[in-house]
Amino acid sequence: MPSNKTSRTNILWQESVGDQWQLYAPPTRPSKSECAIWREHLAKKKHARTLVLGATPELRDISHSLKHDVTLIDVSLSMMQSMQRFMRVREPQETWVRANWITNPLQSAHFDFVIGDLVMGNVPFALQPKFLETVARVLKPRGYFIHRTFGGFPYSVQDTYKRFSRYAHTPLSPLHDNEICLDLLNTSWNPKTFACETTVVRQKIRRFLATCALGERKGMRFMRDRFNLLFCGEKMWWTSPREISERMMRKHFRIIARVSGNDHALTESMPIYILQKI
16 A cells, blocks of 8 residues: 555645646646547436545546436545536536545445546556456446556657647747646656656756756756646556556456547647546
């Protein structure tokens, strides 16, 4: 199990996200094309019971627009409440459950859909098999788990700078801002632990700034400042190679599809999985 320090850090991170959600854009948030994927599959069943892991406003809006019976589960009540102000649906009728995603009081075989955005990466790698088992437990027979994932890649801060340096000296759109920050997060990926850490990103940026050419420093400092603004706290995510994560999924689910959006630079590394309980 994660340490108390790690758990508390993650709760503080979640609550800070609720305070600064307006800074986020795709791919940190679901994009329009990605939301369309969720909508397409959620619309296949009327009057469905849908469990949202976390408090993502876009997923709540989609579920409510389809007249689903919506339940949220998160460790932070303030997160569920604060994210309401970013929803299109006003005064949504939802059931809120304050609990974690692995050990919780949710009824077995109760939901038609479980949905979440980047949720698996918020679970420590050692606990991901149990997480998937719990998701399968609360789903009805042949129910669906639809979630977007985030893939880590072992490349360097220099790689990110080269890919995005054309934006480094100009005002950024929210889209490019978030693309740069997630790309930087990828540079911290540890192939042994499968962890990405904001602390490691900052260390790597400092090392790059100490050795880079003078002409690169201004652009890299700008990227550093954007990263520190969007990822202002200490946080870890866990993302295993695709073959490993899919092997875990197949223990409880049939992979119906792995679908990517088409409207940001990281769509191929952030696919949405359509999983059906077996």
